[in-house]
Amino acid sequence: MKKLARNQLADLLVLSALFCLSGWYLWDSWSASSHIYNLILVLPLTVIVMLLCAVAFVGDLLRTEAVNRPVDRDSATSSLPAIALFVGYVISLPWLGFDVGTFLFLAAFLKIAGEQKWQWILGYSLAFAFGSALFFSAMLPYPMPLLLIPGGN
């Protein structure tokens, strides 16, 4: 059996994930109700998605030549810290609030992106985070999670 290229394997994993997602969605909808009103769109849709994923999967697997897509491995690797930081920022919002959470996210991002001057990192993050938090908390009709700025929840 031929050895799969790394990007081909990743491609197959994504297709499998979409196949499973569609299968799970059909199962979940069917469990809720098998009435035609509940499945009129979902049933044909999910079946088509699974079929298309299967076709693409087999097509990918049978492809003899290596996938000729330019893989920018550097870009993928360098994106990962930024993604992790962003995920951490969003998840921490209930505890850190939009003011402190945004300040920490900006400061950490600037640091890992190569900004050397500490005064710039701290000054910009502080001004942007607290300025935006004040603006949005004043504009929005509902309270925002804020740690230091008064008026949040």
Add this chain to the structure above:
Amino acid sequence: MLLDLHALAAGFQLLISDFTPWLIVIPGMIIGLTFGAIPGLQISMAMAIFLPLTLYMDFMQAMLFLTAIFTGGGFGGSIPAILMNIPGTSSAISTTFDGYPMARQGRHNEALGIALGASCAGVIFGYLVLLLLIGVISEAVLKIGPAEMSMLILWGITLIASLGGNSSLKGVIAGLVGLMLGTVGFSEAGNTRGTLGLDSLLDGVPVIPAMMGMFAASELFRLVNTRYLVEDDRARQVNLSRIVSGFISTLRFPGVIGRGSMIGVLVGAIPGVGSSIANLLSYVETKRRSRHPESFGTGNPAGVVASEAANSTSEAGSLATLLALGIPGGGATAVMLAAFTMHNITGGPVFIREQADVVYAIILANFGQAFLLIGLGLLFIPLLANVVKVPMRYLIPSVLALSVFGAYGLTGSLAGPVTLMLFSLLGWLFKRFDYSIPACVIGLLLGGMADEMMIYTYQISGGQFSYLLQRPIAMTFLLLLVLSLFGGRLLALLRRLAVRQ
């Protein structure tokens, strides 16, 4: 209502007899521009926030103020779409297709000028059509039922195939996955689907945060290693003369503007889906008719013109439905309906028959606003275009944070930021593995409505397909759908036959 010259003259008189209503147009337009230009802030949000102010205005002033916010916001949304690949609203999705590549090539001045030109031309053309055809449009809208809506949505979904990027199969998969995710939450039958037990998903996936995540955040993650949005130092200038030349160059595309505006005003009049679909239809039609369809998506100015002409005109379409039928087509017109109520006015056939002068005055005022938008846009664009001079290490976290604030603003809970985060991861994966992000977003936008309309059609028709044959508008949409899928091939076949003969 055909053009009533007497009422038209009375409407004009109403507008010029007192200058005070015009004083609130400029602030309204600046509010709209600002809200449109900030990712995550919506035009409807701006209108809702400033709605209480209209209590202190007479009805005419209130309408001028709200339509000014609407007009300013319509163009304002194109600024983040071009400079940051963030379509602040669903009606600016196709502006990103060519606007953002133009910005990355250092043609941001031109792209913004073109967007302004197309928006202004679209507003003028759209309201001209409205002036002449308001009666016809409102009668046509009344004939649109679930079958027609289903066909329209299917037509929208066929666009997915042509937005497929490098792999059309993956484009279709992405579109259908989007459609599937669009049905998450309570179904029309009262069942919950795919909510994972989370209350925040009962109303479905928050679409705008999801859209921001898929378009913007996924792109920003990819740009982590770049220094500036425009890599070439010399191209990174903000140049008013280039903005103006871009603005003027819009005149090179009269056909694109005309087609986009017609699509915008007619499709925009359909409640719910109008403005989301109009810009895509216009874009796809322009691409399909182009001699160089392969240049679309790589920075073709015609793509920006097509999208902006349609989305600014769909405002006129939705206003037609509101004025003539009292039905709001979306969030912004819903706020306008609230202003109607606050002034004890009910939109509908009686309103346009008995207060035709007011209706004409509102339409004429929008012509004036289009010209004001030229001035204000040319003042604002040079300020906002400076975004290209901001180093990416500052721009990326700032835009991400702003999107998080905006997503919270849209949902009023942390469900917005979490949706933004999850869909930014999905968008990043899709981009990396060549799945079409626009296709997925279109599916997401239309999923819930497609489900609903299919159920209504099933209920009305009793499951009989022959029902469709009795609906001429549905059949027209079906014909258009078939033509948009196979029209090009059919035309080529006919040409070959003609050459042989």
